[in-house]
Structures are given as C-alpha cells and as structure tokens.
Amino acid sequence: MNVVYITGYKPFELGIFDNKHEGIRYIVKAIKQRLVPLIEQGTEWVIISGQLGVELWAGEVAIELKKEFSQLKLGVLTPYLEQEKSWNELNKEFYDSILSNADYVDSISKKEYEGPWQLRAKNVFLVHKSDGMIIVYDHEREGSPKYAMEEARKYAESNDYPIMAITFDDLQQAVESEAEEWQD
Known part of the structure; x- marks a missing residue:
C-alpha cells in the first residue's frame, strides 16, 4: 500500500470542541497504531482532505512520523479552495501548521464552495487515488x-x-491499555 487515505469524524461529531481535549490523544494513538505497520511495509504517502478533526490529527501524526520514517510524505488535497475561510483563528492556525509541513497541497475543485457535489467528488478522488483507507468510523454513529x-x-x-x-x-x-500502562 503506497498511498493511504486517512479520514473520520469532525471534532463536533465526537463532542470535541478544542484541541486540548483528552480524547484526541487516544484517536492519535489509534491512528498511529494502524499507520506505523503500513509505513514499515512500504507506505510512502498519507493523504487527507484537511478537514477539521480526524484528518488534521492524522496530518499531525504523519508529520511526527516523517521524523522517524524519512520516506513518508503528507499530501493535503482539499475539496475546494479556501475550505478554512469560515473557521475560527485557532483552527486556521492549526490547519496552516499542517499545510506548511505537508509535502503536497492542492485543491480538487479549483473553486470555492459551491455545493455538496464537491464533497462527493473529494471522496471519489481520494479513494481512487489511494491504495487503502484508515477511517475513524463506527457504523452505529454514522456522521460525515x-x-x-x-x-x-x-x-x-x-x-x-x-x-x-x-x-x-x-x-x-x-x-x-493506557490506563493499564499507568498501573504497571
């Protein structure tokens, strides 16, 4: 698997409203546990669309892992131009920090948001351009x-x-497992 697409919930879908929330640590840990073996088996690219939540946290994981695995690259392929336009300043800063450390950044649609078709096109594009997917998703809580x-x-x-x-x-x-580690 050369290219892995990582996606999942937006933060509000998980009841997370700031980047210091305790739950983020566990999501990041779970992503890392799935991603590291793939990198060890030859994965070279992590691609995300840069949406708030799981995707940006996955971007953070990829940036961290690039220090250990020099072949790893991060691509951010946004669904449309200026997706962060209506975000608050903290979210924009976080987004900008991920983009500034990415190896490739582009927008799938070369227009600003026009409609849900751009989000559908993003899903098709990222799935078809990747070799597999890591997704934080539970079919009992559908969401985005x-x-x-x-x-x-x-x-x-x-x-x-x-x-x-x-x-x-x-x-x-x-x-x-982390609670058990603390007890040992």
Missing part, C-alpha cells in the same frame, strides 16, 4: 465519514482496497 466509507466500500467491490476502520471500541481499548 459515512460518505467516504460508502465510496470506499463501493470501490473495494471491484478493487483490492483495504479499509481499516477504527471504531469506538478500538478507541475504548486505547484508553484502557
């Missing part, structure tokens, strides 16, 4: 990642396209 998951499943029907879901159970296990 549902659309990327649907596209990935459709694509996987006729292509070798692994989908590695990180569920709420996986996140709970990350919390519990």
Whole structure:
C-alpha cells in the first residue's frame, strides 16, 4: 500500500470542541497504531482532505512520523479552495501548521464552495487515488465519514482496497491499555 487515505469524524461529531481535549490523544494513538505497520511495509504517502478533526490529527501524526520514517510524505488535497475561510483563528492556525509541513497541497475543485457535489467528488478522488483507507468510523454513529466509507466500500467491490476502520471500541481499548500502562 503506497498511498493511504486517512479520514473520520469532525471534532463536533465526537463532542470535541478544542484541541486540548483528552480524547484526541487516544484517536492519535489509534491512528498511529494502524499507520506505523503500513509505513514499515512500504507506505510512502498519507493523504487527507484537511478537514477539521480526524484528518488534521492524522496530518499531525504523519508529520511526527516523517521524523522517524524519512520516506513518508503528507499530501493535503482539499475539496475546494479556501475550505478554512469560515473557521475560527485557532483552527486556521492549526490547519496552516499542517499545510506548511505537508509535502503536497492542492485543491480538487479549483473553486470555492459551491455545493455538496464537491464533497462527493473529494471522496471519489481520494479513494481512487489511494491504495487503502484508515477511517475513524463506527457504523452505529454514522456522521460525515459515512460518505467516504460508502465510496470506499463501493470501490473495494471491484478493487483490492483495504479499509481499516477504527471504531469506538478500538478507541475504548486505547484508553484502557493506557490506563493499564499507568498501573504497571
């Protein structure tokens, strides 16, 4: 798997309203646990669309792992121009820090937001341009990642396209394993 697409929930879908929330640590840990073995097996690119939440946290993970794995690169392919336009200053700063450390940045649609078709096009593009997906998603709490998951499943029907879901159970296990580490 040369290129892995990482996506998942937006922060508000997880009840996260600032970048210091305790839960982010476990999401980051779970992403890293899935990503490191892929890199060790030859993954060279992590691609995200740069949306707030799981994608930017995954971008942060990729930037951190680039220090250890020199072949790793981060690509940010936004669905449309200026997706961060209406975000608050803290979110814009975080976004800018990820973009400034990415190896490739571009927009799929060369226009500002016009409609949901741009988001559908983003899902199709990123799934078809990657070799597999890591997605923070639980089918019992659909939310926005549902659309990327649907596209990935459709694509996987006729292509070798692994989908590695990180569920709420996986996140709970990350919390519990860390609690056990503290007790030892």
